[in-house]
Amino acid sequence: DQQVKQNSPSLSVQEGRISILNCDYTNSMFDYFLWYKKYPAEGPTFLISISSIKDKNEDGRFTVFLNKSAKHLSLHIVPSQPGDSAVYFCAASEEEYGNKLVFGAGTILRVKS
């Protein structure tokens, strides 16, 4: 049973527009959430994170929103650029279990120029 779900396997967006990637989770004990970006033949790289005590975190073009009541988070990329084309993984962690991360299946983002 997947605790972190990314229900959209892929997303295609025009350059300059907004990309919205979604993630749902089932474990209410998760207290930290992260987004990782992965290019082909490379390892995932950290993008942005958010603590469960916040509902929004912004870093440049990237913003993560957390809705705890809905157990939902989203990553907004504005404006989208062709270099953003990659697989995006949502991950969650529970303080009790230390640094172990639970990952979603990933969403492939394609930004068309």
Add this chain to the structure above:
Amino acid sequence: NAGVTQTPKFQVLKTGQSMTLQCAQDMNHNSMYWYRQDPGMGLRLIYYSASEGTTDKGEVPNGYNVSRLNKREFSLRLESAAPSQTSVYFCASTSEVLAYTYEQYFGPGTRLTVT
């Protein structure tokens, strides 16, 4: 800094063969991890080591063993490879400072095929 390095990059094994995947980090991180990535499954934790000398099972440890050789190196061994272990394997590390943000640094991966 090379960050997290993994060897080999690619490997093909026959069922029943054994091999060891090597991982090293030069960031003086305490914690190290092994994940596998399968289509539609995301990354799943196989084993982790919170510090030198300690190892613990993750979500999918069956068929694997690990060794935390020293602070830098964390190896993953397949004693008798099975086709179900065909996957991409990632090593990751993090420090006590980064522990508060759960951020992990990943290696480039090893693509393993078991025939």
